[in-house]
Amino acid sequence: MKARVTVTLKNGVLDPQGQAIEGALGSLGFTGIGAVRQGKVFDIELTDCNKDTALNLLNDMCEKLLANTVIEDYTVSITG
């Protein structure tokens, strides 16, 4: 079973990396860009085949390691 975990900064948390990318896109001539925010994505293969168990396990992984829940939000989805 394959899963995807997406970790993004919460609203209101400063994102200097996103701002740098926004500036770089502007320098390259791209216009009409409002804001850019960068996050992380984890593609995880699980040997466990029960969907509910897998989702619980993934949420647990996010709380303990993958996301800093003070400043980051996460979403978990089963992709295959």
Added chain:
Amino acid sequence: MKARVTVTLKNGVLDPQGQAIEGALGSLGFTGIGAVRQGKVFDIELTDCNKDTALNLLNDMCEKLLANTVIEDYTVSITG
């Protein structure tokens, strides 16, 4: 218009960061994890409201800045 660009390493490209996360999850007691690969996600706000134009613009951004197409794949989607 909001868009999400997901950039992931191509199959076969070594991902030491993903391997480190896999090891760390194991150390924390998580079992049944096959493989972990890490990627990046960009949430981009566009002032342009035409979907096709936006998708072209985003693909162009990926080719020029957001992804290293030698080792990375990217997917573009309109999220809102």
